Structures are given as C-alpha cells and as structure tokens.
Amino acid sequence: MKKDPAFDEYKKLLEQEAFPLPEKLTESCVVEMLENAKPQQEKKKIKLFPRIVAAAAAAAIAITAVQMIPWQKTIHTTTVEPTTSQSETPKPLKLSKAAAPLSQFDSRDDLDTYFKNIAARREADSRIDGMFGALRKKSADGFAAESVADSAAVTNGALTAYATEKDFFAANGNYGKTNTRSADVDEGDVIKNDGRYLYTASGGKFSIIDTQTMQCVFQGEPEPEKENQMYAFSSLYVQGDRLVVSGTLYDGQNPIDDVYYGVRDYAFPYYDVMASATVTLVYDIADRSRPALLRAAVQDGGMESSRMVGDVLYTVTTYYANENKKSTYVPSVNGKEIPCDCIYVKDPKGDATGYIVLTALDTAQPKKEIETLSLLGGSDCIYCTADTLYVLRHQCLEEDALAYATEIYAFSLQGTDLALQSSGTVPGIVEDQYAIDRFGDYLRVTSTDYDYQTDVDISSLYVLNKKLEIVGALKDFAPDEQVKSTRFLGKTAYVVTFRNTDPLFAIDLSDPAKPSILGKVKLPGFSEYLHPISDTLLLGVGYDGDEQNANYDCIKLSLFDISDPKNPKETDTHIIKQAQSDVHFDPRAFVFDSVRSVFGLPVSYSILDSNRNWRGTNYVYKTFAVKNGAFADEKAYLRGSVDGYHYDTFFRGTYIGERVYTLTESAVQEFDMESCKKIRTLIYDEDSAEESEAALADDLSEDQVLEKAKKPPVTIPYNAESKVAPVLIDDTTTTQPTTQAP
C-alpha cells in the first residue's frame, strides 16, 4: 500500500488539538491516585486485575510467534491431475492489468541512482518535510542497518562439541506434528514434537524436553554479538538429528524516540521496529543434551516466514533500505551484499525501499553456499509447494474503480537453486496461504475486493495458469460478502464468506476456465479456518454470529458434510463461549490426529466478574473426537491457573502416544489422554520459575480450582448442557478465584 500523505495532514490537524490535560490526569494527580491505590493492590498481591493487561500487552509486544503441531495424514492426496478434459488450454482473460513484470538493475550504480531518486523525491515532498523532515534527518544519521553479526559471533561457547552417542526416539508412532499448509512442506513453529522430545522457542531461548524423563535436557540461549542486541526465536524445525532455530535479531541501539520515518513502503511508515537481521542456527542434536552448532547464518531484515522442503530451509525476511544512507541500499546475507543480478524490481522508477530477501540453506550440507534472491517491494503472504515459493503482495489501486490487487511472484525451488519463474496479478486481497493453492499446472486463489464507489465487497475466485495469467474466474460469487476462509480439496474449493448470509460455498474447479458454484449452505457466524477431517467431513473453526454481527468472544466449531458438494450440510456445531483460540489466526495451533479422528485446540477463557470486567484468562487444552459426523468425547486438559498475573506468549498442545502435553514458554504439563489426569509438570524456564510456580500453584488441586471457577468436570460428556459457558465467574457466588489468597 502506498504511503498516504493524507495521513500526515490528519496527524498534523489532530495534533494541533492541544487539549489541556484534565487536572485528574496531570502527573501529580496520577501519582497520588496510584499511591492511594497501592495498599489495596498490595493486599491482593496484584492479583486483582489479572490477565487483562498482560494479555493486551502480550498481544502488543509479542513477536509473532505462533503455530504448531498436528499430525498429518494426507487425507486428500492432491496428486490427482486436474482434468483439462476440455483438452484445450484455457485462454487468459483480461481481468486485471497486465502482470507486473520484474526487471533488474544493470549495475550497482543504477541501483544507487534508484534510491537517490527516491531520496530526492521524498526530500521534495514538502508535506512530509515540514512535519517530519527534522526527525527523518535525525534518524537517518542514527540508523544503523549494517549486517549485525557474523557466523562466529553467534556461536555459543557451550555448544561446540559434537555428540558421540545417539538416542533412539520412542518411535512407537503416533504423535502431533505441525499443521502445515502443504503436506510435503514443513513450517517452522514455536514448538516441535518428534515423538519423544518436545522443542520450544521463546524469546532468545530454545529448550529440548525429554518426555520420557520429563526433564529439560538442554536449554540454549545463544549470545548475540553486541550487548544490547537480542534474539526473538520464532521458528523451529526438527529433521531427524538436526534442529534448526531461527528468528529475528533485534538491535536495541535505536532508542524509542529515534523513530524512523519514511522507509516503510506499505501501510504506515511512521514507526519501525529496531533495525534487525534474521539469524538461523543449525544444530546437530544426535545427543539431545549436547547440541552442536553446525552452522549459523545471518540475513538482513526481520523474519517474515520460512519453509522447509526436504533438507533445504527457505527463509524470507523483509528489509528496509534507508534512501538517505547509501550503506543500507542493499541487504546482506552473512555479511555479504546481495549481488545486483539477484535483485529484482517491479518499477525501476518507483518508490519501493522495502526488500524481501529469500535465501535457501541446505541444512544437511553445512558447507554449501546459501543462495539468495531479492525483490524490491515487500511481501504480505508466502505460500510454498515442494517446487515453488509464491510471494504475495497486496496493492492498492487508487486509480481503478476496484480498490485492491494482489501481485503474485513465483520462484522455482530446486534444492538451493532459486529462480524467478513468473509473476501475475489478481484483483482483490488474497488473505492468507490457505486462500491460494497449486493444483497440477494451475494456481487457484480466492480474494476479496472492495468497490469504494458503491461500498460493496466483492468475493471472487480466480484460476491462473503457469504463467500466472488468469484463465478462469468466478467473480462476485457472494454479493457484498468477504472471504473469511478457504480450503482447496482437489477439484473443489470450499469457501466461507461473511457479512450478511455467511454461507459455505462448494465451488467446482474441474474445468479451470469455468469455475462454478456447486452448492452452498447458510450458517450463522463464520469459520476462520477449515480443516478436512475425512473425505466427506470438513471442520470449521471460527466465530458465531447472526445476520448482522459476529460474536468474537467465542469459538464456534462446525462440521460440514461434503459428501455431496452440491448439497453441503452443517451436521453439527459446538460453541465454546467467552473463549478465544489461537487457531482463529494461526492454523499451526490446530492439531489433528487422523488415526483417532480427534482434533485439539488451545482455548483461553476470559474470566469475567459480574460487572463483566476482565479478571484474567484461564487456559484449557480441548480435544474433540469426530464420530458419525458429530462432535463427541469433548475433553479438557486444564492448564490450571485462573489468576492472571503471569502470562505466556504462547499456549499450545500436542500429543505423543497416549499422552497429551500442554506447553507454554515456561512449563510443560503431561496428561493422560483418556482420563485427562495430570501426570507430571515441568517448569523449565528458570528465569520465570517463580512466576510460573505461582501461576501453576493453584492447580495443585484441580478439582477445587474447577469448582471455584464453576467449570464443568474435567471430562465433559458431550450433550446439550455442556454448551453452557464454563468460566463466567459470578461475584455473587461464594468463591472468587481471582481474589483467593496466593
């Protein structure tokens, strides 16, 4: 999205409103107010307003580290060739502007000129200049985006020796794996499970937990080169005896008021996090208690996303050049600037200063060079198949009647060889990687466009050929609805839209040139995520709602019978009230065990008092079996604490054999799958051990906690009554968990 000078104007106008602070809000009165509030607060051990703020703060500060575990049996093998039964190859349609071709700079000088021109144009922009010129100049001087660390610097002294002995996995089979978009492409996550060990990453730490002894056998905290740098690991991969840890390296050198203006070329460029690089560490973990660092790689830019195909790790980062500082013009990989012939640009006269940097690293061959490609223009979404990585970028087209477009760039992947294959554009916004799918030679996408002249949403489905030209389209299939979730299953697409009638559509894609609606079913609310449970059943995880509004304070599970796509049916629904789940925005938090036909999702309940004030969050890991087209055997694995003092940046669940594990950044709890009884608890983060213990202390007697929180029994037989909200704490009852003595 282009930077909009109008916002500068608005900001200027709004800031002219120099409202005098009311007396109550002056510093002295605020301090007095806090002093008055103090005794009460101490008495209650700060437990009064439990997790509300923590949760809010976590949401605000948390590095996007979300994702997780399922087991993946390829239910619908997508290897079926799409019938081009019409034998003729469909012809491209002219639905959007010609695909954006990418060009390259002839020389480094041309690239320098590109940025200098941007700098000159921006300098001349008086609107920005008047307001932000001074600040911009200031931060340009202080902006240090040099490549921050080299391989040697991130080597942790403790991690040098190679292991000599080898552990055997408890290879007895069934355990939770990360719920990935493509069966043959792995996605990094904050937790991994290899059937015996659990791996977690949080902040600058990663931990390896042996589930047999329930001990943390290793905890690594690699030290960045400089004192005020810090790591935020967000992605783990485990491949046999290799562990890959990657995340963003934050540079604390830029103080908060050194806000850097003018470089972000999407959305709002006013605020940028500290200059950062992304670090990837590859460890040999043949001995899980003594990981040996095999390789460290650093690439400029914050971690956007990564994927692993076989042994090769593909990492995408976003890097912002500063047009006022020549040394930042080109991002570096392992300290070396990316060669000019590996950099693509859509508009050599344009204003984009953000790069996406794509690298391929062979984790099995630590000596092999890292291959790099770079694209000036940024990215909004990554979708990866075994042989192609698609970078999607949202565009705002103000000159057109339709407001948005999504550019798609396809990079072919062959081991570490990367090449730009093709590029194309579809109208509207393609929301996430589940809204795009490669099937045979065709790429299918769903998008939502918006016509701001008529104020109407336009949901469409497009089929693109290998050259990324649109060959088939089903435009505006749901009047004034927005695409909320999509699942492509072979020749059929299932799409949930939301606004007025909230249907689930089944769309036939067997003729790429003529996608058509097979059937639809209307339902209240909408699904944010669709998961195939079997060939005939589709699960939706989303929100409840009515014709007008969605209720975002709940989790709605829907089962769809898709055995007859012409007549999809919602066969069962279950609503978890006053609850949230990470699955709503991160499908990696969803776990599916296709052997047992059981799925699990982390659930956090808001704890409210009678005034509906938020008093904390209660974490429960829930699993449901799917039997005969209906939900059955609802089980709840209690994390325990209802007090909201300690908060965790993630809460996930997984399973190994007959055991269920719930994980946060500081503790792992083990449960018996069948009885839901807690077996063992491990607090493995020493830094927050005290807080964790405090937070977990309450659940020493689960039954009490449950009773106090008015929760249903641990195992809830599935019936109508259980649809009652479990955790609304009523102040009129005798017990108030939020105020109980610590």
Place this chain on the structure above:
Amino acid sequence: MSSNVIKDLVKKAKDGDTAAFGALYTTVAADLYRFAVFQTGSSARAEDAVSEAVLLAFQKIRNLEKPQAFRSWMFSILLNCCRKELREKKAQLQTVLPEETDIPAAAVDLSENAALKQALLQLGADERELFLGAVLFGYNSKELAELTHSKPGTVRAKLFRTKEKLRSLLKE
C-alpha cells in the same frame, strides 16, 4: 527521553515507585488523552479511560518486558479501556452521535479541525481505533493487527476504507 532513562524509570516503577511511573506517564499523557478523547468522543469518558489505563498499567508493569515498548504497551492498555468505556455506553461498534459528544474546544481550533472531528465521530469505533492508532501513534498495519487480533491485510483494507470514508465526509 533516552532509552537508558526509560529503562531506569521502568525498573523503578516495577519496584512500586509511583513517581517514576508518573514520569513515564508524562511522556505519553498528551497522546493518550488525545486518543481517548477522539476515540470515546467525550472528555469525561476519556478521563475515565485514561485513569483506568494508568491504574492497570501500574499494576501490570512487571509484565512489561521491553522498557522501550512502554509507549505501545500503554496504548494497548488504553485501547482496551476505551473499548470498555464504549461498551458500557452500549456504543461499541456504533457511531457516536455528534450531539452526544462533548469534545472540548481545543486551544487552536481551525474550521478544518472541527470538520475532521465531526467526520471522525461518524466512523465506527473499530475504524476510529485503527485510524487513530495509525495516525497518532504511527502503528503500522502489522502492529495494529496484533493489537486488534486481526490480520495485516484486513487492517490495511479497513484503513483504506476509513480513509476513503473520511475523504468523502470531509468533502460534504
């Protein structure tokens, strides 16, 4: 204020030093209040929201991991407090009617400003929230997405619409 000073103040505030918290608060007070006034459409509600945010923040400051993030952390707390204020007035996601508002006259008042204020109040609370977050606090779409539990694409789309809406409202 340099990052070291902020770090130091946060540390003191974590130990219960109200004066240190007051000093931190002062660095963001004007922005917080301005945001709350525009967001809730009322100086009284803004006062309540900011007071509550301050109390909560002081209680929760031990959870603030990165001192540099104080500003956005305060903002996220205020965001929730404003939502609560609006919810209590049953005005969530609804337009605050201009006649119900009592935004105080600003020290500098331009006719353009009056028009912008009116236009702002005709936006939905969620639109206003994103718009003010972007304009006053300079959050980008990713940060706003995290704050509002949404997706960056959605935020961008909403912001774009909001901008168009404002543009047409201001033309009227």
